Amino acid sequence: MNSFFRDSTIVFRRQIRMNLRNPAWVLIGVMQPILYLLLFGPLLKPLVSQFPGGADNPYTFLVPGLLVQLGLFGALFAGFSLIGEWREGVIEAERVTPASRTALLTGRLMRDMLQLLVQALILVALGFAMGMRGSIVGVVLGIVITLLIGGACAAASNALALTTKSEDVMAPLINMVMMPVLLLSGILLPMTLGPTWLQGLSDFMPFRWIVDAVRDTFGGDLASAQVLWGVIAALILAALGTWWGTSVFRKENA
Numbered sequence: 001m002n003s004f005f006r007d008s009t010i011v012f013r014r015q016i017r018m019n020l021r022n023p024a025w026v027l028i029g030v031m032q033p034i035l036y037l038l039l040f041g042p043l044l045k046p047l048v049s050q051f052p053g054g055a056d057n058p059y060t061f062l063v064p065g066l067l068v069q070l071g072l073f074g075a076l077f078a079g080f081s082l083i084g085e086w087r088e089g090v091i092e093a094e095r096v097t098p099a100s101r102t103a104l105l106t107g108r109l110m111r112d113m114l115q116l117l118v119q120a121l122i123l124v125a126l127g128f129a130m131g132m133r134g135s136i137v138g139v140v141l142g143i144v145i146t147l148l149i150g151g152a153c154a155a156a157s158n159a160l161a162l163t164t165k166s167e168d169v170m171a172p173l174i175n176m177v178m179m180p181v182l183l184l185s186g187i188l189l190p191m192t193l194g195p196t197w198l199q200g201l202s203d204f205m206p207f208r209w210i211v212d213a214v215r216d217t218f219g220g221d222l223a224s225a226q227v228l229w230g231v232i233a234a235l236i237l238a239a240l241g242t243w244w245g246t247s248v249f250r251k252e253n254a
Contacts, residue, residue, distance in 0.1 A: 068185070070116065
């Protein structure tokens with residue numbers, strides 16, 4: 001166990017050093033949610049009274065959704081850097097060392113989670129600056145849920161990167177997943193505004209449960225059924241993503 005943590009930490013430190021050489025990626029990753037916040041948030045002000053739950057603040061509604069969007073879409077692109085490392089022979093060099101192959105993934109996930117945490121704090125701070133109201137405990141829990149789903153997506157992205165070994169294949173696959181997730185998760189608008197068939201379709205989207213859970217935590221309703229189901233969905237997705245990622249890293253032909 002000690003060797004696993006040591007190996008993971010070594011990989012994590014190397015990945016962090018690579019990120020520090022180009023810290024602009026932290027800001028680039030958070031720019032899309034920030035632009036939604038700045039440009040889309042004001043458009044919600046005349047509509048927010050129609051949202052369920054008696055919402056009266058567009059940013060209290062929007063920021064939790066953008067937080068989940070950050071965890072989903074930002075983490076899904078984490079694997080692109082892994083393709084570059086594989087092409088340069090870094091992955092094979094790491095695999096011939098005594099380091100645990102699970103640690104090779106875990107160290108990278110630690111890097112991705114830290115980057116996501118920094119981005120989430122920037123987004124939440126800007127939300128508060130623009131008038132968002134939220135329970136501090138609920139905001140912390142919402143960020144934890146976001147980190148869970150971000151870890152799941154980062155692990156899946158790394159697995160997909162080593163499976164495809166091509167940015168040209170990986171990019172359209174991710175885009176194909178991102179569009180229905182964005183439209184059916186209620187990230188930007190509540191699904192209750194849509195027709196019945198669309199609401200029914202979104203009920204099968206686990207990311208909608210996560211979005212609803214984070215919104216409830218921001219509102220201070222920590223014991224709601226939506227929070228419970230959202231946490232369960234995030235834990236299941238985190239377990240599946242980690243399992244897929246570690247199984248790919250362990251394969252001899254990865």
